[in-house]
Amino acid sequence: MAYLELNNINKTYGQGENANEVLSNINLHIEEGEFVAIVGFSGSGKTTLVNIINGLLKPTSGEILFKGNPVVDTSRERGVIFQNYSLLPWLTVYQNISVALKETFPKASKKFREERAKAYIETVNLTASIHKKPKELSGGMRQRVAIARALAMDPEMIIMDEPLGALDALTRGNLQDEILNIWNNDKRTALLITNNIDEGIYMADRIIPLRPGPNATLGPEFKINIERPRNKTLLNDNLEFKKIRNQIMEYLMEIGQERITANSIEYQLPDIEPKTFY
């Protein structure tokens, strides 16, 4: 039995004529301590899949097991970093984190919570902005707060929905390393959703493409056997990296091509000729 198991998951939005089957027949097994990445095109159903795993959405059919128990609700054991940061705009950085800690460690002393919040803010280098509101922060800083919040709650598994999607390449690289560090230190299980193949290969043990929806389903998995810690600058010349990258690219291009042919409709032209005038 795997740590997280998705068996034959389907998800349909809407009913009757408006029904839109976004996910079809999703099967995914993640082992404890693993770092798995899922790549997919925009709109293919990645957020839908993530919300099913973290318990915010119910699948239309299929079974989802976390440590052997069915997932019916959100849980503190699964920390979530949302695609759009999702901080509470009326609270400061510190308050955003302490509100989460109050619920996670209700019995702990106030001092413990205070120190824990400050420590995690320090981890993501935001001590200088501790009393700022989200609107006073840049996108990257907001995302760091979201990361600190998820990690401060000490979840067993972290689920990240394109956490770095909106950031520039430099910030993105830094945060990738921060996430990897934390994952490595505490040996958590991690699921990363991304639209960036390089990011997936750099961070994950396994990378799985999500075939574009509707009826999105998971493609074949690609194991990444590159020694950790990985070096980003050397990675570009790594043969294994190049091989995996090309394989995934090829696969995605292929299904992209399939989609275009499937979508192109052939029109039956009427059998007429131009009229001739004499």
Added chain:
Amino acid sequence: MSDKLIKLVRFIGLGFLEPIIRLSKGEETKKNITLILKKIVAPLASILLFLLIWQQGSDALFNIEANYRIEKAFKEQGQEAADEMKLCIESGAIKCQPNTFPTPSQVKYSFYSLLKDHKIINADKKAFIEKTAELNKQRKKAGKKSLVYTGRPSFVDQIGTSLKTVFAGFLLAIFIAVPTGVVIGLSETLRSSINWIIQIFKPVSPVVWLLLVFMVVKTITKDSDIDSSFIISFISVGLCSMWATLVNTVMGVSTVDKDIINVAKVLKLGPVQKVFKVVLPSSLPLIFTGLRITLSVAWMVLIAIELLAQSPGLGSFVWEEFQNGANDSNSKIIVAMFVIGIIGFLLDRVMLTIQKFVSFNKN
């Protein structure tokens, strides 16, 4: 320094003063002069125009009334009486002034006489309190009730009473509408099952509310000697005006951004934390819009309710003046109208300032 001043001025809603401050610092002369023309000179001009139209209109009404009187005197008593009436009206003697729409200057005069009246009554009250101080001490010792001033309230006292009633009613509205709104907003079942009550009671007129409250309060306060007219009027004001807040609170609470609700779920916030840290802050802008409507409705219906409930205040002041029919009654009514309007405007400003202070800005 001037930046701070400008911020303050903007905050309390006097933003139109900004160009003057900037101009006095010598910033962007041309732009600020245009701004002054737009924001200060134009409104002033419109006030002048308003006064002019008012003056002309009341003059016209006055002439109609005067001509009617002269004609009547002519028909009933002949040419001599008509001439006499004309002279009398022109002389401005009070006894033959027609009772008509007052001019701006008459209203101004009435305003000052009301203030003077207030001073006299105030002095009277003070004298009474001083005179009875010793006596009241003795009465208290003897276990008797102390003597209180029971003279006629002045116009300013009436304003105070009205404000008291409106605040009591407003607080009642807040205490009923906001918690109820939150509870209803949180539950979809409750929302659909209670909606009909809101829809039916929302448009009920102030008069009907007053009668309903009267029926209930009359019975409850049967054997106590508390002042039921105040209770009746403030409860009616509260019940009439609370609907906007109720509807807005329900709306705000039930339409909290989905992402934010998801955060609350993922953080596993308990119900109390969820309401106070997530739901209320995010619906605060809508709740405050509701509260502003509530306060202005409360102030608006207050006059009618006081008038009907015969509880003291501006409403009964207006009604008494109307029935009084004295020579300056009409202009006193207009004074009351302006006072009511200006206080309503100020109340709204205060609410707006508080709203700015407590709500967060979405990026």
